[in-house]
Amino acid sequence: MVLMTRRNMLKAGGVAAAYGAGLGVAGLWKQADAAMPMLLEARETTAIIDGKSETKGIMTWNDGPRPPVIRVQKGMPFSTKLLNSLNEPTTIHWHGLRIDNAMDGVPFLTQPYVYEGDTFDYSFTPPDAGTFWYHPHCNTLAQMGHGLAGLFIVENPDDPKFDREITLNLRDWRLGGDGQFIDQFKPRSAARSGTYGTVRTANWAVEPSYDVPAGGLVRVRIAVTDVTRIYRLGLEGADATVVAIDANPVPTPFPLDHLEVGPGQRLDLIVRVPDIEGETVRLVNYRSTPSYTIAALRSVGTSLNRDLREVKALPPNQLGVPDIKNAELLKIELSATAEGAPVKESFCGSLGYNFWAINKVPWSGDSPDPHDPLFELKMGKSYILEMANRTPHPHPMHLHGLSFKVLQSTDHEVMPIYTDTYVVQPDEVVQLALKADNPGDWVFHCHIIEHQKTGLTGFFRVV
Numbered sequence: 086m087v088l089m090t091r092r093n094m095l096k097a098g099g100v101a102a103a104y105g106a107g108l109g110v111a112g113l114w115k116q117a118d119a120a121m122p123m124l125l126e127a128r129e130t131t132a133i134i135d136g137k138s139e140t141k142g143i144m145t146w147n148d149g150p151r152p153p154v155i156r157v158q159k160g161m162p163f164s165t166k167l168l169n170s171l172n173e174p175t176t177i178h179w180h181g182l183r184i185d186n187a188m189d190g191v192p193f194l195t196q197p198y199v200y201e202g203d204t205f206d207y208s209f210t211p212p213d214a215g216t217f218w219y220h221p222h223c224n225t226l227a228q229m230g231h232g233l234a235g236l237f238i239v240e241n242p243d244d245p246k247f248d249r250e251i252t253l254n255l256r257d258w259r260l261g262g263d264g265q266f267i268d269q270f271k272p273r274s275a276a277r278s279g280t281y282g283t284v285r286t287a288n289w290a291v292e293p294s295y296d297v298p299a300g301g302l303v304r305v306r307i308a309v310t311d312v313t314r315i316y317r318l319g320l321e322g323a324d325a326t327v328v329a330i331d332a333n334p335v336p337t338p339f340p341l342d343h344l345e346v347g348p349g350q351r352l353d354l355i356v357r358v359p360d361i362e363g364e365t366v367r368l369v370n371y372r373s374t375p376s377y378t379i380a381a382l383r384s385v386g387t388s389l390n391r392d393l394r395e396v397k398a399l400p401p402n403q404l405g406v407p408d409i410k411n412a413e414l415l416k417i418e419l420s421a422t423a424e425g426a427p428v429k430e431s432f433c434g435s436l437g438y439n440f441w442a443i444n445k446v447p448w449s450g451d452s453p454d455p456h457d458p459l460f461e462l463k464m465g466k467s468y469i470l471e472m473a474n475r476t477p478h479p480h481p482m483h484l485h486g487l488s489f490k491v492l493q494s495t496d497h498e499v500m501p502i503y504t505d506t507y508v509v510q511p512d513e514v515v516q517l518a519l520k521a522d523n524p525g526d527w528v529f530h531c532h533i534i535e536h537q538k539t540g541l542t543g544f545f546r547v548v
């Protein structure tokens with residue numbers, strides 16, 4: 086097995102060609118040869134994010150300022166070597182992928198952290214198709230805030246083909262007027278809804294526009310990788326059908342109106358592009374006042390005259406179906422904690438405050454001696470997590486390694502979908518069902534990273 090580094094990959098033109106066009110240049114990597122691991126070199130770089138000044142201290146993997154969009158096929162082995170060229174430890178977590186616990190990328194819980202100059206080999210076979218993403222699980226607020234968040238697409242060869250596919254990685258940046266990073270969080274905000282960025286981007290650009298075929302059906306894969314912002318997404322200028330949420334196809338595709346999508350979540354849309362060349366479709370965030378355009382699609386060419394009614398449900402993923410009748414009820418309470426004193430220094434980036442707790446226990450960051458698991462689950466058994474949000478803020482709660490089915494909520498009618506992230510509203514009590522079918526220690530945390538890093542974290546042990 087030959088490890089292709091970024092540098093010798095560039096030298097070995099023939100081998101680079103085997104990976105398909107666009108490596109580095111388009112920020113795209115395709116799994117052409119499963120026997121050859123991809124290299125992911127975590128490094129610092131500079132780039133213009135705000136459209137004006139060059140921002141220093143951007144973090145990425147490989148050559149571009151934007152991490153590569155990795156594309157693999159469902160059921161095909163994937164392997165990569167993480168090389169840490171940052172000045173601090175790091176890891177990679179594969180968000181939403183139900184893979185071996187040893188590959189989950191959580192320092193101390195599933196692997197040692199990867200020090201400066203060190204490497205770590207990740208290899209797994211994605212069991213599910215869909216839109217996923219990858220990010221560090223170490224000093225997360227700084228590393229994700231500075232750009233370490235990439236899309237990971239698992240293609241299903243049985244999916245219908247569309248006329249074009251666009252990926253959108255949505256995130257904000259905390260930059261000052263000079264384009265340089267400012268403090269990633271304010272304690273006062275961390276104790277509330279979180280600290281918002283100052284520059285709002287899609288694919289590392291402010292309001293980018295993409296040309297798409299007129300009258301065509303375009304698959305748009307959206308991932309919210311921001312550390313704070315919950316979006317309410319809608320389209321202006323075209324109709325769209327929702328085909329998947331958090332990687333999993335929805336059983337019955339439905340028209341997009343406005344949909345709330347929190348940090349960590351993904352949305353797959355089929356957009357019917359306008360017939361007339363030059364017309365634009367805008368992806369808008371309606372949760373902000375005033376609302377704003379995130380990205381645009383521009384119609385080009387002669388109309389393909391496609392019809393949104395052609396869009397059928399995508400083939401489903403084969404997930405563990407919970408046995409609701411015999412499931413055990415587990416209660417989870419999210420609360421604010423009065424314990425505001427700094428916790429002991431953590432190795433992997435505690436923010437030094439406790440503002441939040443799960444079942445009264447604030448997690449003290451990724452520490453070498455983590456707390457006991459929230460719950461120990463038995464392999465093969467089914468559980469209903471009854472999660473109550475006793476705080477005045479919404480929390481996108483994410484579970485590693487397992488998928489859960491949304492059953493019911495006291496707050497609103499729910500879609501009975503399988504997911505890995507659920508945004509629980511203030512005062513909401515939601516029931517989530519899961520089958521414990523993947524052994525290991527699986528982190529359960531808020532994906533508003535300031536909340537995660539100030540207490541809103543725990544883990545489930547499946548044995």
Ligand SMILES: [Cu+2]
Nearest residue numbers: 480531533536
């Ligand atoms: Cu939260």
